[in-house]
Amino acid sequence: MHEWALADAVLKSSQKVAEKENLIEVTDIFIKIGELQSINKEIFRKALEATLEQQSDTQLFKNVSFSLEIVKAELKCNDCGHKWLFDEAKKDLDDTETESIHFIPETAHTFLRCPKCNSQDFEVVIGRGIWLEAIEGEN
């Protein structure tokens, strides 16, 4: 599963923030998952836990809990201004296309079109991929 690489990134980032903030223990990590990337919450939680076990600095994360939130993906056409949700658009994608976007969300520009003007020139306003929202801990 390629999610492990992203889980690893989240933990590395959290560790960096913790060091900067002089935390001796991280208790909570708040993560947002942009819907565009179609990452399953439970799979990502498992990826985080598995990655944690392989990490050296187990002390820092020994009692950490993960809060995962899915963020709806909103798209906006740069050409005609139309806004729409990935949720509505994805029913027109086949499995391979969804999988491509799962690996590299920017391939959305390859497989999606503005439902109003057919343009591939759109913006992912929100809900692209993995985002480290905040961490909490003790120092």
Next chain:
Amino acid sequence: MHEWALADAVLKSSQKVAEKENLIEVTDIFIKIGELQSINKEIFRKALEATLEQQSDTQLFKNVSFSLEIVKAELKCNDCGHKWLFDEAKKDLDDTETESIHFIPETAHTFLRCPKCNSQDFEVVIGRGIWLEAIEGEN
């Protein structure tokens, strides 16, 4: 003066907004001038007034007053993260360079460098050029 073309744009934009909002008269136009473009407030006011006289729809703007505000230009290096002000940087520019940036603000990337790492890869966080902030009027 090339400012006339931008003043014209501001009035066209204001007219469009006024029409959308069903205003029969525009009383105030609030404009921000990004410092990067080195546009003189009084010259721009004159440009607005001169352009107004040539406009057809004088009724809409017959009692309009312009509020002009200069916005300091903030730059941020994409390479090292350093932030600085155009105000500090511009003393190193010669007249031709300042004039280039006056016409096309993006030539800042040609003539400016990050003072910390020398990179030309920086972002104009705020204060690029002419911005129509708001209009007020009666309907």
Next chain:
Amino acid sequence: MDPRKDVIEERLQGIKRIIAITGGKGGIGKTSIATLLALKFAEKHKKVGLFDLDFSGPSAHILLNKKKFDFPEEENGIIPPTVHGIKFMTIVDYTKENPSPMRGIDVTNAILEILAITRWDKLDYLIIDMPPGISDPALDIMKMIKRAEFIIAATPSKISIPEVANTIKFLQNTKKSIMGSVINMIFKGSAQLEEKLEELDVDVLAKIDFDEDYEDAVGNIAKLRQTAFAQKIEEMTKELPFRK
């Protein structure tokens, strides 16, 4: 609110036709086609403008042998300077040939600014020289100038065919007007490319051979006008899409 976009249509309203020379890859002759086309129109006393949009590698000025980079005249905006009968806008007049690294958002802003302040006045043709690829400048021209028509530069190389096919598909997706394709740098025929163009329903407007002496003409207007390349462009302007 950005006021610039509301004035672009008016700035371009005196222009009869706007033709963007695009294609997939770099180095396939876009700038040569754009510049020779503009020169040809000027020769025929057409009012013609040339807008070099390849900000990262502007080169139309090299073909035109323009070596002085003064600021264009100001008069209620910017008046494009005339070079060999062509109203010629190039960012080089502002960057003075210095490196100008811009990200996509900067390119978009610079295009918007130039379109908002430039007074082309009345033109029969505005020719736009595009940078390679479907990136910000191409997307911006499609967005900001809805009535632009496209000429597709292409070479017969196996390396370039998939990319040119993708550019065409992309334009067709949003129903852009494609005037046709100019096949350039032909060595040993162009059958595979022509098949692809046929399949995509794009006409061939001109076929230009690879010319070992073309480089000698670069920057020399008299020589440039005498190249086989110029001859083919001349013939092309008599074709149907230009008579419309």
Next chain:
Amino acid sequence: MDPRKDVIEERLQGIKRIIAITGGKGGIGKTSIATLLALKFAEKHKKVGLFDLDFSGPSAHILLNKKKFDFPEEENGIIPPTVHGIKFMTIVDYTKENPSPMRGIDVTNAILEILAITRWDKLDYLIIDMPPGISDPALDIMKMIKRAEFIIAATPSKISIPEVANTIKFLQNTKKSIMGSVINMIFKGSAQLEEKLEELDVDVLAKIDFDEDYEDAVGNIAKLRQTAFAQKIEEMTKELPFRK
């Protein structure tokens, strides 16, 4: 906060040297140099990776005759598939050769994503094939991979010299390591270009003639290996900058 950037260095830590093939214009041989260099290293049993970063016109797969676009294997990330002994990452495995119009910000995001998830493992060389121009991808590589070294592709054409000079000045500005320049597509000498390179203090690593038969070798690995181009790249790898 974007977690991806914090993991890139670690993802690349098993790689001894990272070499980006850049230059000014398109169509000057960047992809050919990158691909032949990777093939050469593979031949010599070096561990080598090739990363095609030209998302708008990916073409290394055409030279390598890769025609099947399956998703790369997943294992704690993505394992680049091996093609002719090269670990090869191309966006084509995900776009399946469809048009992929991305703005600068999208290109940056896609590069970040690929760098964050790809497990190159141990490599002697990672070769990066760059798109033309100093735009987002070039800026991103310089920003995200500080230790990248650059090979400058250049052609003797008058049209391409100013742009290649600008690319070099730009890299020198931030003290990037330039290994040297490969001069490609030589017809009638390259004196003017060599003078410019000398002036900018950039070594010439190889000089490659224009070869009318090169195109026939595109997509045919056996033929490609026998081209004069491949021969010159082989000689180049014996040069000082590669022995460091």
